[in-house]
Each structure stands twice: as C-alpha cells, then as structure tokens.
Amino acid sequence: MGEFELIQRCFAQAGRQRPDVTVGIGDDGAVLQVREGCDLVVTTDSMIEGTHFFPDVDPRALGHKLVAVNVSDLAAMGAEPCWLSLGLTLPHVDETWLTAFAEGLSETADYYNCQLIGGDTTKGPLSLTMIAKGQVPKGKALTRAGAKVGDYLYVTGTLGDAALGLKLVQNQVEVSKKHRAHLLQRFHYPTARVALGQALRTIASSAMDVSDGLAGDIHHILRRSGVGASIDVSRIPMSQALKDSCSPEQALQLALSGGEDYELLFTVPEIRRSSLDVLLSPYGVPVTCIGRITGVAGKLELKQGESLLQYQHKGFEHF
Amino acid sequence: MGEFELIQRCFAQAGRQRPDVTVGIGDDGAVLQVREGCDLVVTTDSMIEGTHFFPDVDPRALGHKLVAVNVSDLAAMGAEPCWLSLGLTLPHVDETWLTAFAEGLSETADYYNCQLIGGDTTKGPLSLTMIAKGQVPKGKALTRAGAKVGDYLYVTGTLGDAALGLKLVQNQVEVSKKHRAHLLQRFHYPTARVALGQALRTIASSAMDVSDGLAGDIHHILRRSGVGASIDVSRIPMSQALKDSCSPEQALQLALSGGEDYELLFTVPEIRRSSLDVLLSPYGVPVTCIGRITGVAGKLELKQGESLLQYQHKGFEHF
Structure with a gap:
C-alpha cells in the first residue's frame, strides 16, 4: 500500500457518518446540507509542533485535542458541531503515528457527532489546521459582543x-x-x-x-x-x-x-x-x-x- | 503597533464585505447565512514553503494564488464562492511581506466576491491553509462521480x-x-x-x-x-x-x-x-x-x- 493510500484509508471514515453529508472526502470539495432556519458557524484552530505540542506527544491525544479545541469554539457560540476539515502537513509518513492520530481524531469527532468531510495532506514541517463547522438557529449564535453593564x-x-x-x-x-x-x-x-x-x-x-x-x-x-x-x-x-x-x-x-x-x-x-x-x-x-x-x-x-x-x-x- | 495588531489590521477587512456575514473576524467563530434551498460546499488547499512555492516568491502573487486555487475547487463543483478562512503559520512577522500577501489575498477574494471570515495565525515554518466555502442549489453540485460511457x-x-x-x-x-x-x-x-x-x-x-x-x-x-x-x-x-x-x-x-x-x-x-x-x-x-x-x-x-x-x-x- 502506497503512502497516499495509507493517508486516504486512515481518514476515509473518520468520525460520525452523518446523513447530511451529500459528498464527503474524495471530490474537489464536500457538499453539506445546512438545516433550514439555521446559520452556519465556522471556526479554525491550528496546532504547530514546537509551538502547541511537543514532538513526543501521544498522537492519539493530539488527534483528540485538535478536534476538542475546534469544537470548543463552536460550543462557545452555542452551535451544534457537524463537520470537520483537516489541513495536515507531515514531514514523512509514519504508519504507526498516523494511524494513532487518525484514531484519536475519529473517536473524538464521533463523540461530538462530527464527520471529517475533507482536507488536504502535504509534505512539510508537522502542523495541523482544523476547520470546524456547525449550525445554530438563525440569529441565535452567542458572540463576545453582547455583555451589558450589570450582567x-x-x-x-x-x-x-x-x-x-x-x-x-x-x-x-x-x-x-x-x-x-x-x-x-x-x-x-x-x-x-x-x-x-x-x-x-x-x-x-x-x-x-x-x-x-x-x-x-x-x-x-x-x-x-x-x-x-x-x-x-x-x-x-x-x-x-x-x-x-x-x-x-x-x-x-x-x-x-x-x-x-x-x-x-x-x-x-x-x-x-x-x-x-x-x-x-x-x-x-x-x-x-x-x-x-x-x-x-x-x-x-x-x-x-x-x-x-x-x-x-x-x-x-x-x- | 504590536505584531498581533499588525496581523489583525492586515486581514480585518480582506475581500468583499458580504451582507450574509453576520459575524466575521474577531469572535470564536464566524456566523454565515447560507441561502435557503442551497447546499454548502467546502474545500481546503494548503500551500507549504519548499513544496508549493519558493521562499523568494512575490507575497502578493502568493496571496492571489492561495485564493484562486481554493476558489477553483468550488468552481469545479459549480458552486458560488462566498467565504474564506485562513490558517497562517509564519516564522516571524515581516510587515512588508505580510502587507503584500494580505493585499494579494484581499484583491483576489474581492474579485471572486469572497470575504475572509476568520482564521488562525501561529508561529512556525511558513505554511498557508485556506478553506473556501460556497453554495450551490440543493442537489446541483457537480462531482467527479457522474461520467457515463459515451459522454x-x-x-x-x-x-x-x-x-x-x-x-x-x-x-x-x-x-x-x-x-x-x-x-x-x-x-x-x-x-x-x-x-x-x-x-x-x-x-x-x-x-x-x-x-x-x-x-x-x-x-x-x-x-x-x-x-x-x-x-x-x-x-x-x-x-x-x-x-x-x-x-x-x-x-x-x-x-x-x-x-x-x-x-x-x-x-x-x-x-x-x-x-x-x-x-x-x-x-x-x-x-x-x-x-x-x-x-x-x-x-x-x-x-x-x-x-x-x-x-x-x-x-x-x-x-
């Protein structure tokens, strides 16, 4: 099995398989059904080796944390987490590492009802960028802007x-x-x-x-x-x-x-x-x-x- | 002006300012209004120094290309491009470089009617991950899966x-x-x-x-x-x-x-x-x-x- 196939296999079915995903991984993009009456909420968090985590971090924990910190931003806006994309940059393909990372990511995505719906894998210094998307009833998103004196x-x-x-x-x-x-x-x-x-x-x-x-x-x-x-x-x-x-x-x-x-x-x-x-x-x-x-x-x-x-x-x- | 403020200023108003962006840059996430009767289309492309571009590339051209290659994926699905997120990892903050990169990104986003609605800036080896989001009438997205014998x-x-x-x-x-x-x-x-x-x-x-x-x-x-x-x-x-x-x-x-x-x-x-x-x-x-x-x-x-x-x-x- 080539390295490209390995990467594909690790992430092909990651997370909860949701009925509102019309097209998932494997096309130019994903096609997703946002519920009527809902706004879309999007957030991005990157984790870089040496800045956010140590080289010897347990890859399973890293996969978990990447999902959790992104979903946390959706939680803070009162949104229901749904879909995740992953920008993954790897210096080389280490099957053991990649499998454990993908398992951690998948388990945690599943826990939060999220499906991995796409991404891009490139060669370079280890860095992870996740984009989490969720939905919230129209106009009901919580923001940082509504605090009033006396609250x-x-x-x-x-x-x-x-x-x-x-x-x-x-x-x-x-x-x-x-x-x-x-x-x-x-x-x-x-x-x-x-x-x-x-x-x-x-x-x-x-x-x-x-x-x-x-x-x-x-x-x-x-x-x-x-x-x-x-x-x-x-x-x-x-x-x-x-x-x-x-x-x-x-x-x-x-x-x-x-x-x-x-x-x-x-x-x-x-x-x-x-x-x-x-x-x-x-x-x-x-x-x-x-x-x-x-x-x-x-x-x-x-x-x-x-x-x-x-x-x-x-x-x-x-x- | 601190480096954090510089980054914020460069990207605060990047691209076309769209009326369907309820919350843009500056909160835990962005809040976006997907049109009724439309599916959401999401795509991700990363560009890594040394893999996708040379260290001496014109930053304005880089900003352009990052947007164009992501929007191209939306185009291939028949989608209307709308919103962009940016995961930006920089080794250090170079005002001249960053300003030119942001201008190239903003001009091209504007050309394609897209607004930059969020992202994450971190320290590390130069890499760019963009997530482009668009919309398409329900069920009308073009995919790679529909070709028939004789077409x-x-x-x-x-x-x-x-x-x-x-x-x-x-x-x-x-x-x-x-x-x-x-x-x-x-x-x-x-x-x-x-x-x-x-x-x-x-x-x-x-x-x-x-x-x-x-x-x-x-x-x-x-x-x-x-x-x-x-x-x-x-x-x-x-x-x-x-x-x-x-x-x-x-x-x-x-x-x-x-x-x-x-x-x-x-x-x-x-x-x-x-x-x-x-x-x-x-x-x-x-x-x-x-x-x-x-x-x-x-x-x-x-x-x-x-x-x-x-x-x-x-x-x-x-x-």
Missing part, C-alpha cells in the same frame, strides 16, 4: 488544571500520584462544553471559551462589548488537585493566566439569572459566578474579597 | 502553460520575450473558472479542476464514475506561447503531466452537447472536446489521431 460573569468547570498539567509534562512540578492523572487528563484531553453552550443560547448575553487564560481572554468580551469587568478571584473555581499541588498564589496565577482549559466564560443578565440553575443543572457541569460587568470600558478589576489585587497577566504571545 | 470529455482554456511558467521561474528554460509574461502570469496568477463552472451545472455530468496534470487528474473521474476514457492528444488545447517555446513532444508532456493550470475538466452527455456552445459562449473561455468516456473502468487510452500513444505519467507525489 453577571460565569465560568464553567474549574480553571488552571490544564496549565498545571503542562508543567507536569515539562517536569517542572511534582504532584501527588492521586492528582497526576486528573491534571494530565485535563491537559491532553480537554472537553468541549457543547451541550452547555447550546443551553446558554437562551440565557447568556455573551460567551467565549477560555483558551489563553481568563485574565487575558476576558478582554475579548470587554473589547467587543465595550464594557469592563470586576472579578472576585476568591470565587474562581479550582479543582482539589490544583489547590493541593500549589501554593494559593501559584494556583491563582495558573487559574488566571494558564491556558488550555477550554471552559466557557459567559455573561448573564440579572433578569435571567434565576433560571440559570434550573436550565443548566441537567448538564452536570458546575457553573460559578465570579464577578460582574462594569461600565469602565476595557478595564478588568481583580478583587480578593474586598481588597483590590495588583496582577500582571502574562499570556502566550506567538511573536 | 464527451472537455477541457477549458489551454493546458501546460503553468508548468512551463514554473520552468521559467526555475531558470530551466528560455522563451522569447513576447511569451514570457503570459507564461509567468499563468503560473503565478491562475484564474478560477467560476462563472463557467456554474453554467456547467445544467450541462456537465461530472467535473473537476486540473491541478496536478490532465493525465493524472482524469483518473479521479474514472475511479469515482467507474468508467474509462479515450483522449486524442492532438486535440488538447495549447497556447501559442507553449507551442512556440517547446518541441511538440515537450509541449505534450507539459500539457498532459504539468500541474497548476486550474482549468476545468468535464464530461457532457451526447444529448446536451448541442446546447454547449450557446450556453457557454457568453463566458469567453474556450472549451475543447478532447475525447470520450469508455466502458473500460479505470483505463485511460491516449491516441494521436488514429495511433495509440504509449505515455508514462509522472505526477507530483508528496511522499
């Missing part, structure tokens, strides 16, 4: 775990055996909050996913909505694993500035706050109120209880 | 020019001054046959674009349609520039196996052949009948007039 600020799950998981991978920290698996899982196998994102369509005024750290990412909402925010850092949800493994200062730093948690950050108007618990409880994902939206455009105020916190956010910068 | 085989424009243009760029050949500009234009600035592709929706039984050479690409139609083909190579359309610059054997080799012409290859049932000239004449693109579809599945027969031609196709192989 309450919420986050799903816990923050900081993935950043500590990265430090574990890099051998920069030691943690107890009972927490190790959880933290590595959170780093390698993030979960996109898909069902919760769709439930937020009738509740949230704005939403986004937290990929580069809360203290940096929130500015996207502040900029697009023309507002400010005040966060009580003592209310930021942290896992027992994080709290047990770090000093309180380190834990807070990871929760505020560590990336790759892929939790949702969203704002809720006061009038809809009462329905939040009832509407979101079926999803089994904790949501925590961490602050409010203020009128001071662009300003993020961090408090610890009643006292103001001086904090310098250092996010990831590519260039 | 006539057509190609648009002329073949082999881009391959000779590549040889010029590589200083492998010399041509007369009057042909030089034409051949370089065909290599650097290919034209996607968008209007013609849409006109073919009611005429062609199958279609694809020729990106890797006629003698190789046609096998995609043969495989997907379960048919064979017979081509009279003396009927393959060649430009005066190609014929004047090469021996007949070299010209034929470039026309059969040279890539990057981005012309359309399509099949037409006999019953619809009579309407071809009338329906396609407004588009100003010559179409030439070069052969017929046969019943010998997978077999490509090349004839020169009445005699059989022995020909070994060597296409581009990545791995």
Whole structure:
C-alpha cells in the first residue's frame, strides 16, 4: 500500500457518518446540507509542533485535542458541531503515528457527532489546521459582543488544571500520584462544553471559551462589548488537585493566566439569572459566578474579597 | 503597533464585505447565512514553503494564488464562492511581506466576491491553509462521480502553460520575450473558472479542476464514475506561447503531466452537447472536446489521431 493510500484509508471514515453529508472526502470539495432556519458557524484552530505540542506527544491525544479545541469554539457560540476539515502537513509518513492520530481524531469527532468531510495532506514541517463547522438557529449564535453593564460573569468547570498539567509534562512540578492523572487528563484531553453552550443560547448575553487564560481572554468580551469587568478571584473555581499541588498564589496565577482549559466564560443578565440553575443543572457541569460587568470600558478589576489585587497577566504571545 | 495588531489590521477587512456575514473576524467563530434551498460546499488547499512555492516568491502573487486555487475547487463543483478562512503559520512577522500577501489575498477574494471570515495565525515554518466555502442549489453540485460511457470529455482554456511558467521561474528554460509574461502570469496568477463552472451545472455530468496534470487528474473521474476514457492528444488545447517555446513532444508532456493550470475538466452527455456552445459562449473561455468516456473502468487510452500513444505519467507525489 502506497503512502497516499495509507493517508486516504486512515481518514476515509473518520468520525460520525452523518446523513447530511451529500459528498464527503474524495471530490474537489464536500457538499453539506445546512438545516433550514439555521446559520452556519465556522471556526479554525491550528496546532504547530514546537509551538502547541511537543514532538513526543501521544498522537492519539493530539488527534483528540485538535478536534476538542475546534469544537470548543463552536460550543462557545452555542452551535451544534457537524463537520470537520483537516489541513495536515507531515514531514514523512509514519504508519504507526498516523494511524494513532487518525484514531484519536475519529473517536473524538464521533463523540461530538462530527464527520471529517475533507482536507488536504502535504509534505512539510508537522502542523495541523482544523476547520470546524456547525449550525445554530438563525440569529441565535452567542458572540463576545453582547455583555451589558450589570450582567453577571460565569465560568464553567474549574480553571488552571490544564496549565498545571503542562508543567507536569515539562517536569517542572511534582504532584501527588492521586492528582497526576486528573491534571494530565485535563491537559491532553480537554472537553468541549457543547451541550452547555447550546443551553446558554437562551440565557447568556455573551460567551467565549477560555483558551489563553481568563485574565487575558476576558478582554475579548470587554473589547467587543465595550464594557469592563470586576472579578472576585476568591470565587474562581479550582479543582482539589490544583489547590493541593500549589501554593494559593501559584494556583491563582495558573487559574488566571494558564491556558488550555477550554471552559466557557459567559455573561448573564440579572433578569435571567434565576433560571440559570434550573436550565443548566441537567448538564452536570458546575457553573460559578465570579464577578460582574462594569461600565469602565476595557478595564478588568481583580478583587480578593474586598481588597483590590495588583496582577500582571502574562499570556502566550506567538511573536 | 504590536505584531498581533499588525496581523489583525492586515486581514480585518480582506475581500468583499458580504451582507450574509453576520459575524466575521474577531469572535470564536464566524456566523454565515447560507441561502435557503442551497447546499454548502467546502474545500481546503494548503500551500507549504519548499513544496508549493519558493521562499523568494512575490507575497502578493502568493496571496492571489492561495485564493484562486481554493476558489477553483468550488468552481469545479459549480458552486458560488462566498467565504474564506485562513490558517497562517509564519516564522516571524515581516510587515512588508505580510502587507503584500494580505493585499494579494484581499484583491483576489474581492474579485471572486469572497470575504475572509476568520482564521488562525501561529508561529512556525511558513505554511498557508485556506478553506473556501460556497453554495450551490440543493442537489446541483457537480462531482467527479457522474461520467457515463459515451459522454464527451472537455477541457477549458489551454493546458501546460503553468508548468512551463514554473520552468521559467526555475531558470530551466528560455522563451522569447513576447511569451514570457503570459507564461509567468499563468503560473503565478491562475484564474478560477467560476462563472463557467456554474453554467456547467445544467450541462456537465461530472467535473473537476486540473491541478496536478490532465493525465493524472482524469483518473479521479474514472475511479469515482467507474468508467474509462479515450483522449486524442492532438486535440488538447495549447497556447501559442507553449507551442512556440517547446518541441511538440515537450509541449505534450507539459500539457498532459504539468500541474497548476486550474482549468476545468468535464464530461457532457451526447444529448446536451448541442446546447454547449450557446450556453457557454457568453463566458469567453474556450472549451475543447478532447475525447470520450469508455466502458473500460479505470483505463485511460491516449491516441494521436488514429495511433495509440504509449505515455508514462509522472505526477507530483508528496511522499
């Protein structure tokens, strides 16, 4: 079997085989049926060796993560994930690596009801670009632009775990055996909050996913909505694993500035706050109120209880 | 201005600003309005430095070509191009290079009525992945799968020019001054046959674009349609520039196996052949009948007039 056939075979049936795919892999393009009354939502995320992952990463985990981080963007917009395209650049064809990568990708695509519908494989330094497409009832997509003064600020799950998981991978920290698996899982196998994102369509005024750290990412909402925010850092949800493994200062730093948690950050108007618990409880994902939206455009105020916190956010910068 | 802002500024308004883009660049994803009664068509093409282009390529031409080759796939499916996403990996930010690349991309996107609606910029070895999205009336997309025995085989424009243009760029050949500009234009600035592709929706039984050479690409139609083909190579359309610059054997080799012409290859049932000239004449693109579809599945027969031609196709192989 030639290398071209190997690549084809690995990806030919990846993910959930959906009835709305008229033409999938193997033509000039894919033909897809968007439901009537729905808008199309499209998002792109690239992962580059040396920038986003280490050369020795488990290829199965890499396939998973590529899908999850793209689907997470769709989740943040309240969209239903449907179709994935893959731009794959490989230095050479390693059957074991490619098979494991494709299996990880396929399993996770299947989990999120997504079908791989096309892509392009080229030779070059290892890099992965995924394009995820989903659909959302017309006009109902959640964006970063709808937050209003007085809205309450919420986050799903816990923050900081993935950043500590990265430090574990890099051998920069030691943690107890009972927490190790959880933290590595959170780093390698993030979960996109898909069902919760769709439930937020009738509740949230704005939403986004937290990929580069809360203290940096929130500015996207502040900029697009023309507002400010005040966060009580003592209310930021942290896992027992994080709290047990770090000093309180380190834990807070990871929760505020560590990336790759892929939790949702969203704002809720006061009038809809009462329905939040009832509407979101079926999803089994904790949501925590961490602050409010203020009128001071662009300003993020961090408090610890009643006292103001001086904090310098250092996010990831590519260039 | 920081590098992140520079990248944002370069691409913020790239291409035609379309009214069906509800949310464009700057959110977790884009929100797009697909017309009712239309299917979505999606295609992906990557261009990698060292594989698809030379480090010293004019960035403006690169921006053009990235858009054109992606739009060409949509054209081959009879789709109307609408929206583009860009996965851009850069080793560093060079303002002059990036500005020129973005201008080339934007001008060509505008020409094809496409808006850049999102993407991801990362640090790494230079590579470009574009995802083009278009729409086509439900069930009307042209594919590679519809060719039937007896159908006539057509190609648009002329073949082999881009391959000779590549040889010029590589200083492998010399041509007369009057042909030089034409051949370089065909290599650097290919034209996607968008209007013609849409006109073919009611005429062609199958279609694809020729990106890797006629003698190789046609096998995609043969495989997907379960048919064979017979081509009279003396009927393959060649430009005066190609014929004047090469021996007949070299010209034929470039026309059969040279890539990057981005012309359309399509099949037409006999019953619809009579309407071809009338329906396609407004588009100003010559179409030439070069052969017929046969019943010998997978077999490509090349004839020169009445005699059989022995020909070994060597296409581009990545791995």
